[in-house]
Amino acid sequence: MNDEVEEAVAAAFREEWGQVVATLIRVTGDWDLAEECAQDAFAQALDRWRRDGVPRRPGAWLTTTARNRALDVLRREAVGAQKLREVAVSTRDEEPYDPYGTYDPYSAYGPHDPCDGRYDSEFDDGSGVRDDRLRLIFTCCHPALPIEARVALTLRALAGLTTPEIAHAFLVPEATMAQRLVRAKRKIRNAGIPYRVPPAHLLPERTTGVLGVLYLLFNEGYAATAGADLVRTNLCAEAIRLARVLARLMPDEPEVVGLLALLLLHDARRGTRVDASGDLVTLEDQDRTAWDRSEAEEGAALLETALRRGRPGPYQIQAAIAACHTTAGTAEETDWADIAALYGELRRFVPSAVVRLNRAVAVGMAEGTDAGLALVAELEGEGELDAYHLLPATRADLLRRAGRTTEAAEAYERALDLVENAAERRFLEKRLAECRSV
């Protein structure tokens, strides 16, 4: 029985933490108080749910409990009567205390809000969307905050990771991470960063910013896979969870759905990216039967629905590229011409040298190594990627495939001069040894 309650609290934590914090920030305007009270509500839940049973709507119970706690704290601190009234009124208006009953707490945040006009005029931010988590995610990812702070704040406030967990995930001392979070919250308060979903004219740009944060979060976890570091690889799951929330809240934004698709398609292959000894396994050599079929299928299906809207963007195109790989039964069946064309498309949105390098790989596979090498040579001539180990590594790989092993070995040596990641280094060393032994 106790285990069941613990499980229910843990599940509620995963599902509801962001919502509880987001609502508390809106009604109190105080981030620290919101986190404190949310924490307190979850602690109380353990005792109370054991005694009274798990409420039918844990989120409503937790939000109300956290709010009452905030009221107590504010009362003790004897803040102005106005603030108390605001918190009390929003408690009464938005969420009848009926967590064991039939009242649907989510209706209070959805478009069919049963609240009176006061709520509408006061909290409608003009974008037509009123979920508090959406406000929270846009505020956490505000471009006036440094990027590391955006990531950390999103994990803390929205995903409920603790400061030590976030510090560990980003390999910085706990004190540094705590300081980073304090500074970010202080800047939000002092610089007047608004707690709202941006108005329509800012929405596309800000949404791109939010997607960038989630993608970075995922990549951080993805890169850590080689180290088998659970706290860090958990970032992939957190990024997917947050992308799901965002896709649910912004279902009409194909790029949001595209990002979720991309993350799922990458994640489906994550387990096969490294072998038992922690060495990298290339896409060609990965065990395709070990890919997570349900993740891959869900990703592919989401991509379809996104593409059907006819508004392509960089995440949808990257997801389409990832889908080309996951849907190929064997490495040989991969449709490289399709992938090359998709990279060409991606260049329109992301005119970066790295995208062109990826296209060179695809062209090399589709049209022959010479065509790929010609594109690599172009990039080498421009010099922008001089410090990027994957430039010589790509040349090396194409030369190796063409059977020009001596030249390939030279290129691998140049790549080894530049590489930093230990798993990638071991991989390049292995290839170099292979080329030399031919």
Add this chain to the structure above:
Amino acid sequence: MKYALFLCTPVGGEEPGPEEIADDPRFTSYLQEVRDRDLVKGGARLRPASDATTVRVQGDEVLLSDGPFVESKEYVAGIDIIEVADLDEAIALASRHPAALGGGSVEVRPLWE
């Protein structure tokens, strides 16, 4: 909220004179907007950094030096104090300011209130 906009200009660049400002449509449209919306609560155009004198005090001694205290690539050419709802509005205004459009930058700083 009140913000100070520090209007920064690259060192060595040409600063427009009063007549040029009056003729520049970017300035006139910006000035029109802030006037219409009554956003500017104060401010000043500053003489060039080369006319600055920096004062420091060490013990009883007052130390003077020519020019700004910090040597940098840009210097503050003017200050606007604006009052808007939040940082997004301040950023929107700063991004339309001729100082930002003309290759300089605008530092947006909230005031103690």
